[in-house]
Amino acid sequence: MNATADRKTFLWLIASLVTLAWLTLWIWNRSPYGRYLDHKQLGEIVLFTGKDLLFLTLTLYLLGWTLMIVAMMLPTTLPLLEIFRRLTVQRPERSQLMALVITGYLGVWAGFGIAAYLTDWVLHEVVERSAWLEANTWAIGGGTLLLAGSFQFSRLKYRCLDKCRAPLSFVMEYWRGRRDHRNALLLGINHGVFCVGCCWALMLLMFAVGTGNVGWMLALGAVMAIEKNMPWGRKLSAPLGAALLAWGTLIVFNHAWPWGT
Numbered sequence: 001m002n003a004t005a006d007r008k009t010f011l012w013l014i015a016s017l018v019t020l021a022w023l024t025l026w027i028w029n030r031s032p033y034g035r036y037l038d039h040k041q042l043g044e045i046v047l048f049t050g051k052d053l054l055f056l057t058l059t060l061y062l063l064g065w066t067l068m069i070v071a072m073m074l075p076t077t078l079p080l081l082e083i084f085r086r087l088t089v090q091r092p093e094r095s096q097l098m099a100l101v102i103t104g105y106l107g108v109w110a111g112f113g114i115a116a117y118l119t120d121w122v123l124h125e126v127v128e129r130s131a132w133l134e135a136n137t138w139a140i141g142g143g144t145l146l147l148a149g150s151f152q153f154s155r156l157k158y159r160c161l162d163k164c165r166a167p168l169s170f171v172m173e174y175w176r177g178r179r180d181h182r183n184a185l186l187l188g189i190n191h192g193v194f195c196v197g198c199c200w201a202l203m204l205l206m207f208a209v210g211t212g213n214v215g216w217m218l219a220l221g222a223v224m225a226i227e228k229n230m231p232w233g234r235k236l237s238a239p240l241g242a243a244l245l246a247w248g249t250l251i252v253f254n255h256a257w258p259w260g261t
Helices: 003-029 039-048 051-072 074-088 094-128 131-135 138-151 155-164 167-174 180-209 214-229 233-256
Strands: none
Touching: 003 051, 003 074, 003 214, 051 074, 051 094, 051 214, 074 094, 074 167, 074 180, 074 214, 094 131, 094 180, 138 180, 138 233, 155 167, 155 180, 155 214, 155 233, 167 180, 180 214, 214 233
């Protein structure tokens, strides 16, 4: 297979994988099992599900989360995958190496998804025990927006973003040594770590609107792709942070201000 045909096949496979993830989520969200993608019902599902079904509940959630990461985040890492494909195009095991890179990347995001799920479960438990939070759930949404907006101005955000915006340097830094399969997996894991470090706060917004909300997935996926890959993408971070802070402040002000007095 020549280089042009190999590139077309690679792009077709990635596009098919991403499209299948979007389509599956769209169908799932409209099925009777759509509640497993909904942030607002996750706590109730865990609370009222028996121990025998708890594993199934967690498995379905993790499957939905992984599909969301494939749909939203895999396209944002395409430049790195394309560079890696070029470096390994002459190797007979190139497909295995590419699969290991993607597996490592998705594995890190799956770990973040589990941590976010557990945090969400704890938050539901806190709300159940707080009359004030039950009556003022807006505080959670507003707080999430303020957290996400503040993180957009942090040093960690820009350190991780700069790593993600330099895929060639990243591959050269982590793709070395003789243990190719191990290094391919570690390349994906390390890229996933920096990607999570760059985007975790924005991904928390999915828990505020429902992890299966296709409209929000499209919007946030586009924003993160622009931040990571467009020449001017780094300049988007600060205005986006300011917009999120303004939105969160408006929510807090609207509910906390005693308009009726």
